[in-house]
Amino acid sequence: MVSLRCKMVVRQELQKLGLHYVNVDLGTIEVLEDITDLQKELLDINLKKFGLELLDDTRKILIEKIKAVIIEMIHYSDELPKVNYSDYISEKLGYDYNYLASTFSEVKGVTIQQFIIMNKIERVKELLLYDELNLTEISYRLNFSSVAHLSNQFKKVTGLTPTYFKKLKKKRFKNLEDL
Template sequence: MIPETLYIKNMVCNRCIQVIREELNRLGIEVVDIQLGEVKLSQKVNLLQLDQIREVIMDRGFELLEDSNSKIIEQIKTSIIDLIHNPEVASNQNVSHYLEKKIGKDYSNLSNLFSSVENITIERYLILQKVEKVKELLVYDELTLSEISYKLNYSSVQYLSGQFRRVTGMSPSEFKKLTTKERLPLDGVATQ
């Protein structure tokens, strides 16, 4: 049998990776490599195993992606989430080049596909993800706004604040003062 790659929707953090790895191990399926949205197996799985995988991950809130467009959309989303959580990986290049390099497809095709399926542009999705990360960092209250701006590669604190206000309707300092700081799950950001 030959190696196989599975694409899984809703993997947004290291805990998701751990859960998927554990579930596949419980099924006796050997994982060679696992990243957000993508699992490389040591060998091709049969239809029975594929059904078992589909059922197990569905019970955990994930979805096995089987058509090529869904796989590409999920690769775009997980690449952007990875970029937001690890901004140093693409600090010297723009998002379009980063996605082209990461996914291996022309950005204009990626952008058109993403917009037609998700009803939101890649740029807007990136902004929404960054704002959610800013919220998270504000809630932790460990970094100043200036440090958050630098960490997320904003050109200035003013630009971060303006973008935050346009998305949330409030300034970062107003957000910090809220007693209930509601955040969206990372896989639900595009639905707002």
């Protein structure tokens, strides 16, 4: 669960099942009473209707927490942390980074660093589409060492330069105006 909407859905589904929750947070639910197998099954079925999943496996839960910290850090923060991402993630989750990194890589098949880069590039795309910031400002906001570094990472991930990506957007809008 990353968004407020996801948390709201989980709260509603818990209430429908008559379960009283203490806390609904990123990847965790604390309820006051014991959950029966039937309630657990119904909760899982109902959450799947909203694209959510009830996780029992502690490794999967940890992976979701790692993803949530990264997504929150990149997509929902005005400014990225000035410390190393590894220190930030480790501190947020209370685990040794080497353990987090090896678990993440083993389960997801990509490194945490690759996942961060993919999310940063998605954020760059969003910011380019909004057209409010130039590449220098985007580079600074997302802690790239330079515009050249941002451009190289962008091209590695998307196969396009940021400038060409932006031109494609303008071309798409221009074609819509022709209709």
